[in-house]
Amino acid sequence: MNNKNKTALGVGITATVAAIAAAYYFYSSDEGPKHVKQLKSWMLRMKAEVMDKLDDVKEINGEAYDAIVNTVAEKYKQLKNVNPQEVIDLANRMKGHWKDIKKDIEKTTKHTMKTVKKEVKKATKKVAKKKEM
Numbered sequence: 001m002n003n004k005n006k007t008a009l010g011v012g013i014t015a016t017v018a019a020i021a022a023a024y025y026f027y028s029s030d031e032g033p034k035h036v037k038q039l040k041s042w043m044l045r046m047k048a049e050v051m052d053k054l055d056d057v058k059e060i061n062g063e064a065y066d067a068i069v070n071t072v073a074e075k076y077k078q079l080k081n082v083n084p085q086e087v088i089d090l091a092n093r094m095k096g097h098w099k100d101i102k103k104d105i106e107k108t109t110k111h112t113m114k115t116v117k118k119e120v121k122k123a124t125k126k127v128a129k130k131k132e133m
Contacts, residue, residue: 013109014055020104043090046076050094060105062098069094 053068054060073091077084 013105013112014051014060016105016108016112020101020108040086042076042079042082046072046087046090047094049075062102065098065101066095 049072050068053072054065057064057068069091073087076082076087
């Protein structure tokens with residue numbers, strides 16, 4: 001797999017992880033409607049910042065995810081219009097969803113890898129046909 005395909009795979013996986021995490025947090029859990037009601041603008045910014053930082057991680061795992069959430073949470077606890085306890089609560093809820101996020105990442109990764117392999121196979125056949133001509 002060349003670097004272009006690896007990059008595309010990484011971007012696809014990261015975007016999928018972000019979407020899955022957000023969807024699960026707001027809609028899949030039993031507390032989803034409660035989360036939507038409690039939503040505040042700083043919460044959205046904090047979650048977006050966590051997702052942005054996940055883009056820079058080469059391998060997403062539980063430790064990396066928790067470290068990113070903790071780093072971003074520390075920043076938000078310092079804001080004057082934000083209750084530090086709410087930041088801690090949000091960070092803990094976000095970290096608590098890691099197992100579900102991991103399952104979805106694994107499913108998505110398998111599907112994405114199948115798609116990439118299929119595309120690489122097609123491209124290889126095209127190149128082989130051109131060389132034969």
